[in-house]
Amino acid sequence: MTANEIVLHVRKLEKALVTHADVEDAVVLSEENPESETFVLKVFVEPSSNDSETEKKIREFCISQSNALPTEVIFREIPRTPSGKVARQQLLMA
Numbered sequence: 001m002t003a004n005e006i007v008l009h010v011r012k013l014e015k016a017l018v019t020h021a022d023v024e025d026a027v028v029l030s031e032e033n034p035e036s037e038t039f040v041l042k043v044f045v046e047p048s049s050n051d052s053e054t055e056k057k058i059r060e061f062c063i064s065q066s067n068a069l070p071t072e073v074i075f076r077e078i079p080r081t082p083s084g085k086v087a088r089q090q091l092l093m094a
Contacts, residue, residue: 001047001069006030006039009067013041016065023091025078027086044091046078050070 010028017026025046030039043062058091079087
């Protein structure tokens, strides 16, 4: 899969997630696994409620939308810079 195809998958999944009723905010990042030369989608989700059923529904939704790419779903608050942009480096370091 090319880098352009990965970017398209990331954008598609992010757009789908922000329209999901149980999602307050979401960010999708791709990370390359240097050993296998494959990509993993890291999906950071701020759910609208904190219960296990909501998290289960969101996980299933992400996997169904990820087009068979390995996907890791992480539930947490999305950090932002003072100007309101997503602090992507903080997400990856957590």
